[in-house]
Amino acid sequence: MKALIFIQTEDNKILRSCTESISGIQAVLNTADDSIDTLFLDSSVQGELETYEVNINHLITDIRKFNPLEYICIMESMISELSPDIIIFSHTYQTRDWAPRLSARLNIPFVSDCINIVKEEDGVLLTKQMYQGKVNADILAKSPVIVSFQSGAFRADEIKEGTSDTHEKSLNLNINTESIRPLDKFKESKGEVDLSSAEIIVSVGRGISKEEHMHLVKELSESLSAELGSSRPVVDYGWLPHERQVGSSGQVVSPKLYLAIGISGAIQHQVGMKGSDNIMAINKDPNAPIFEIADYGIVGDLFEIVPKLTELIKNHQS
Amino acid sequence: MKICVLIKQVPDKDSKIRINSDSKTIDSTNITNIINESDNYALEEALLLKEKHGGEVVVCTFGNESSNGIIKTALAKGADRGIFIINTKPHYIDILNVAKIITDNIKSEKFDIILSGLQSDDSGNCQLGLLIAEMLNTSHASLVMSTEMIDDSTIKVKQELESGWFQWTELNFPTSLTIQSGINTPRYAALRGIMMAKNKPVEKIELDISGYTPFLSLEKLYIPSKSKETQFINGAPEEIASTIVNILANEIKVL
Ligand SMILES: Cc1cc2nc3c(=O)[nH]c(=O)nc-3n(C[C@H](O)[C@H](O)[C@H](O)COP(=O)(O)OP(=O)(O)OC[C@H]3O[C@@H](n4cnc5c(N)ncnc54)[C@H](O)[C@@H]3O)c2cc1C
Ligand SMILES: Nc1ncnc2c1ncn2[C@@H]1O[C@H](COP(=O)(O)O)[C@@H](O)[C@H]1O
Numbered sequence: 375m376k377a378l379i380f381i382q383t384e385d386n387k388i389l390r391s392c393t394e395s396i397s398g399i400q401a402v403l404n405t406a407d408d409s410i411d412t413l414f415l416d417s418s419v420q421g422e423l424e425t426y427e428v429n430i431n432h433l434i435t436d437i438r439k440f441n442p443l444e445y446i447c448i449m450e451s452m453i454s455e456l457s458p459d460i461i462i463f464s465h466t467y468q469t470r471d472w473a474p475r476l477s478a479r480l481n482i483p484f485v486s487d488c489i490n491i492v493k494e495e496d497g498v499l500l501t502k503q504m505y506q507g508k509v510n511a512d513i514l515a516k517s518p519v520i521v522s523f524q525s526g527a528f529r530a531d532e533i534k535e536g537t538s539d540t541h542e543k544s545l546n547l548n549i550n551t552e553s554i555r556p557l558d559k560f561k562e563s564k565g566e567v568d569l570s571s572a573e574i575i576v577s578v579g580r581g582i583s584k585e586e587h588m589h590l591v592k593e594l595s596e597s598l599s600a601e602l603g604s605s606r607p608v609v610d611y612g613w614l615p616h617e618r619q620v621g622s623s624g625q626v627v628s629p630k631l632y633l634a635i636g637i638s639g640a641i642q643h644q645v646g647m648k649g650s651d652n653i654m655a656i657n658k659d660p661n662a663p664i665f666e667i668a669d670y671g672i673v674g675d676l677f678e679i680v681p682k683l684t685e686l687i688k689n690h691q692s
Numbered sequence: 693m694k695i696c697v698l699i700k701q702v703p704d705k706d707s708k709i710r711i712n713s714d715s716k717t718i719d720s721t722n723i724t725n726i727i728n729e730s731d732n733y734a735l736e737e738a739l740l741l742k743e744k745h746g747g748e749v750v751v752c753t754f755g756n757e758s759s760n761g762i763i764k765t766a767l768a769k770g771a772d773r774g775i776f777i778i779n780t781k782p783h784y785i786d787i788l789n790v791a792k793i794i795t796d797n798i799k800s801e802k803f804d805i806i807l808s809g810l811q812s813d814d815s816g817n818c819q820l821g822l823l824i825a826e827m828l829n830t831s832h833a834s835l836v837m838s839t840e841m842i843d844d845s846t847i848k849v850k851q852e853l854e855s856g857w858f859q860w861t862e863l864n865f866p867t868s869l870t871i872q873s874g875i876n877t878p879r880y881a882a883l884r885g886i887m888m889a890k891n892k893p894v895e896k897i898e899l900d901i902s903g904y905t906p907f908l909s910l911e912k913l914y915i916p917s918k919s920k921e922t923q924f925i926n927g928a929p930e931e932i933a934s935t936i937v938n939i940l941a942n943e944i945k946v947l
Contacts, residue, residue, distance in 0.1 A: 384854060442832070465818075467854050470810075470870075471834045474819035478826035483788050483907035486817050499911065505814055508709045509718075512911040553831035555862040559853060574946050580705065598946070607729075610874035623852060631946050638705065652944045654936070659708065661915065670939060671922040672932055682933035690937050690947060 375403055375493060375517065377410045378458035379428075380449065382466055386418035391464035391525040396426055398528030399462060402493050413452055420540050427536030432456075436544040442472035443551040449476055451545055459517035460498060465524050477520050484520040485513055487641075489527045506640045507663035524641060565617025567601065569625045574600035574633070577620055577647070580607040581636015581657065581676055588613055590680045591635055597687040603627065603647075605637045621646035636676050639664025656680070693747030693844075695738045696798060698808040698820065699731040699766055701759040705813070715912045716784065720758075727762040730809030734871035736878040737839060738807050739770045745841055748772050750801065754794055754899070756782040767889035768881035774894035775801075781901060784910035787815070791823035792904060797897055799828060805847070806868040810835055818870075825868035833861050834870045 377399050382389045399410055409429040414420070415437045423431045434448055453461060461476075463469040465487040477484035489510075490501035497516035503524070504511050515521075569575060576595035582588060595602045602618055609619045620627055622642040632650035637643060639655070639662055647653070654670040655662070656679055665671045672679060703709065703723045710719040727735070738749045751766040752775040753759050763774040777797050779785075785793075798806075806828075808821040818834075825832035837858070838850035845865040852872055853859055863869075881889075925935045941947040 389854075467835055467852060470818045470822075471832075471851070472822070474817075474822035475826040475832065477788060477819070478791060478823040481788075483786055484817075484819060485908065486819060502816070503916070504816060504913070505703070505709050505718075506705070506816070507916070509711065509913050510916045511913050514909045514911050515907075553864040553867075554833070557860040557862065559857050559859045561856055562858060598940075606873065612877070631940070631944050654939075659706070661708070663916070665922055666916065666918045667920050668922045669920065670936075671924045672936070673924065673926075674929070674932065678929040679932055682929045683936055686933045686937045687940075687947065690941065 375408050375460065376456070376458045377403055377408075377460045377462055378453065378456055379410065379412045379462040380469075381412050381414035381419065381423065382464060382468055383414065383416040383419050386416060388419045388422055389464060389466065390530055391466060391523065393530040393533055394525065394528040395462055395464055395523050396428065397530055397533035398491065398523060400427060400534045401528070401532070402491050411456060411458070413449070415448075424538050424540060425535055426538060427534040428538045431538055431540040433540050433542045434545055435542050436546065439556070440468065441551045441554060441556060442475065443554055444547065444549060445472045446476050446479060447547050447549050448545060450479060451547070453480065457518075459519075461518070461520045463520070463522040465522040469522050473520060473522060482518050482520055483515060484522070485515055486522045487524050488521055489524050491521065503641065506638060508638075508661060525645060565615060567615075567617040569601055569603055569618070569620065569627045572601035572627065572629050574598050574631045575603045575620070575627055575629045575647075575650075576600045576633045576635065577603035577605070577637060578608055578614075578635050579605040579637030582608070583636075585611070585613045587677070590677070590684075594680055594684045594687070597684050597691070600631075600633075605640075605643050634664055634668070635680060637664055638662045639667065693741070693745055693805065694801065694803045695741060695747060695749050696801065696803040696806045697731070697735045697738045697749060697751045697766070697771065698794065698806065698824075699735060699751050699753050699762055700728045700809070700812050701725045701753065701755050701762045702728045702812060702814045711913045711915070715914065716910055718913070725758060725761060727765060728809050728812050730811060730871055730873050732878045733873050733875050734807040734809050735766055735769065735771065736876045737871055738805075739879070740876060741805070741839065741841070747804075750775060750803070752794065752798055753777070754790060755779055763894055764889055765881060767892045767894070768885040769879055770885060771892075773892055775897070776894050777897045777899050779899060779901065785901065785904075786906060786908040787817040787819050788823060788907050789901075789904045791820055791827060793899060793901070794820070795824050795827040797899075802866070804845075804865045804867075806830070806866070808868070808870050810870045810872050821868045821870035828866065828868070830866040830868050831863040832868045832870075833863055835872050836869045837872050837875055839869070839875075
């Protein structure tokens with residue numbers, strides 16, 4: 375089986391999720407008939423790629439800045455040249471902006487955001503999360519197939535080192551990308567709150583259900599001298615400013631205590647807080663994914679527990 | 693301006709998800725169905741665009757009979773008409789085929805803008821809007837956080853990128869945008885809207901999916917196993933609270 379891995383880079387470094395993918399695929403494609411190629415566009419990571427045990431790294435040298443239509447053509451051209459059985463991406467924001475279109479163009483299915491892969495007779499068995507992490511699905515795909523992996527699906531530190539060669543190539547693509555015109559990238563001005571240095575974070579999710587209830591978590595947070603954090607919906611509703619959002623599109627935190635209240639623990643939230651020393655979760659649903667990573671779990675109604683807890687903490691301190 | 697909003701019915705986030713004994717389907721009893729979260733934001737964005745620049749908002753869903761409910765809700769909020777592609781044999785259909793089915797049934801409409809949610813909360817593919825963009829040969833942008841019309845056939849959108857980066861992108865019509873949550877504040881259906889919705893047209897298409905060859909096969913659904921040993925704290929609320937205080941003071945040592 376032949377794999378082609380697309381390597382995404384940022385600030386002249388390979389994204390960690392891409393190294394994880396190489397590592398994960400090395401573990402699965404490990405017979406003499408298997409081979410793994412990579413495709414990359416940023417020559418500054420060539421040195422690093424050549425230290426991994428893969429077959430060939432393909433460097434495309436004539437690429438301007440990101441345009442989804444152009445990236446699709448690059449991949450299309452390399453896929454027709456190499457005929458891989460599986461085409462692999464990391465489930466990044468950039469992947470979301472062009473890989474699905476590649477799937478439609480090639481009429482090859484794309485199984486996105488997978489957490490596991492097993493080699494089968496004439497294809498692969500892929501595991502992906504559904505229902506926001508509450509259910510796993512095993513999906514059988516015949517090759518060729520496009521797959522993207524969730525960040526953290528594999529361990530980057532288990533990557534097999536070795537040597538590999540790089541083939542440079544210019545594609546001289548002459549495609550019209552006029553219908554999509556990306557302008558410059560920018561960052562929004564940073565908020566005042568830096569949650570990454572907080573010792574305790576009391577974090578609130580949609581389970582709080584109404585803005586009028588927000589005082590419950592604010593009081594708890596004050597009693598612990600903690601910072602208040604939240605999941606995305608709470609910010610989307612305008613109940614807290616964006617600078618308090620934890621997760622893939624918010625801050626990444628690692629406090630001594632992360633107290634998740636009424637948060638289900640979707641993967642986009644987990645990536646922002648799973649590095650916390652201690653995770654405690656209060657949730658009425660015993661199957662909430664947050665309990666998969668919690669050290670301490672309380673299955674119950676936050677409206678009953680939070681006020682009591684605030685009261686006892688205050689008592690304890692006086 | 694002709695705008696299409698793709699909406700999908702999904703279980704309410706608080707619904708308890710149970711897997712049927714066939715290991716391939718979800719038990720639909722006791723599940724409250726709602727419109728997928730990001731689709732709700734997509735619908736609001738369409739209504740705002742229409743209010744500002746004129747035009748028509750058409751909502752389209754592909755789903756089983758019960759999906760009628762979300763079409764009604766969307767019409768009550770202000771969409772002008774619906775296209776309801778009814779799946780008479782609901783079972784797992786890969787997203788590439790869903791895209792083909794929807795494309796086949798909307799392409800004659802020649803929409804200027806197709807809005808969809810960034811991701812469906814049940815199957816979570818993050819794909820449909822782009823698959824359709826390719827099939828209809830339109831421009832596209834994913835993870836859209838803001839929109840701004842430039843002229844009659846050009847729109848500028850703000851996209852969310854990796855690690856806190858953003859980008860404005862200009863797009864020619866026709867275009868397909870996938871909408872991220874938080875882009876606006878979705879409205880609720882007012883009573884007047886609910887009354888008016890009754891007279892709005894919904895085109896119902898009974899689909900025979902046998903013409904679409906599956907690309908993927910769903911082997912099994914299961915509840916994920918836990919990766920961490922969780923210490924569960926049980927009891928009445930007072931007992932739980934006092935155990936937590938104890939843990940905070942003596943185990944985690946933050947009190
Ligand atoms: C590209 C992208 C980026 C994203 N970025 C982020 C991000 O940075 N951060 C983020 O958080 N999310 C992010 N999300 C959204 C994410 O997928 C989830 O939708 C979100 O995290 C869910 O938030 P929640 O847990 O508060 O809500 P829900 O998933 O609705 O969970 C609410 C929980 O509250 C519980 N609950 C309800 N009532 C009670 C009660 N009375 N007592 C106790 N428990 C109760 C429920 O059982 C449920 O588990 C992103 C999504 C996408 C697609
Ligand atoms: N069956 C469907 N009918 C209508 N719209 C859909 C359907 N499935 C997905 N969508 C739309 O496509 C978006 C992305 O879905 P997905 O690619 O499954 O994550 C959703 O948020 C909806 O807007």
